[in-house]
Amino acid sequence: SQTIHQWPATLVQPVGSPLSLECTVEGTSNPNLYWYRQAAGRGLQLLFYSVGIGQISSEVPQNLSASRPQDRQFILSSKKLLLSDSGFYLCAWIRLAGVGNEQFFGPGTRLTVL
């Protein structure tokens, strides 16, 4: 069965510090991968998506970047965090054989920037 992992689960970082969030998927190959951010009490905002290794598309110009060094690994990074980067970060993958190409989400990382 397929599973998706994210770490860390919780992170508290000072403004100006770097960030690295990791997402890995097991049990599938060549998945489409997505990074979303959810601000408190809000819906999900798509940040990046990737259809293959080294292929990254950015949806929102911002302080963040993404990389996909391996087929089932997706990394979200920042060189210098801002207060506005606080939020709940979710990684998702698509099961292309699913009924509607539904996305399945990881457990998320709650980031607080102080």
Add this chain to the structure above:
Amino acid sequence: AQKITQTQPGMFVQEKEAVTLDCTYDTSDPSYGLFWYKQPSSGEMIFLIYQGSYDQQNATEGRYSLNFQKARKSANLVISASQLGDSAMYFCAMREGARNYGGATNKLIFGTGTLLAVQP
């Protein structure tokens, strides 16, 4: 531009009763997909149900059904026989374009969500 609107920020329902969560969408693409997700307080996003724009029948999945009214561009979620465990945030989402097997973006846009509270 594609857009998802959920006008109910919060809803209350008595246990064992049915509840309808509203979702309207806007797109110029004739091919699209509509999804509902549940987000409990733990934060995980749980896929509930899917409706394709060309599907003739309303989708059903256990206690969940999707009231798809294409002309009105609405895709309301109906939860029958509510349970206490149904208390959560519910998000409607849309994928613009036909589903594809690899290579396509399959991006989703989400509504702002409806917080459902099931009362005993």
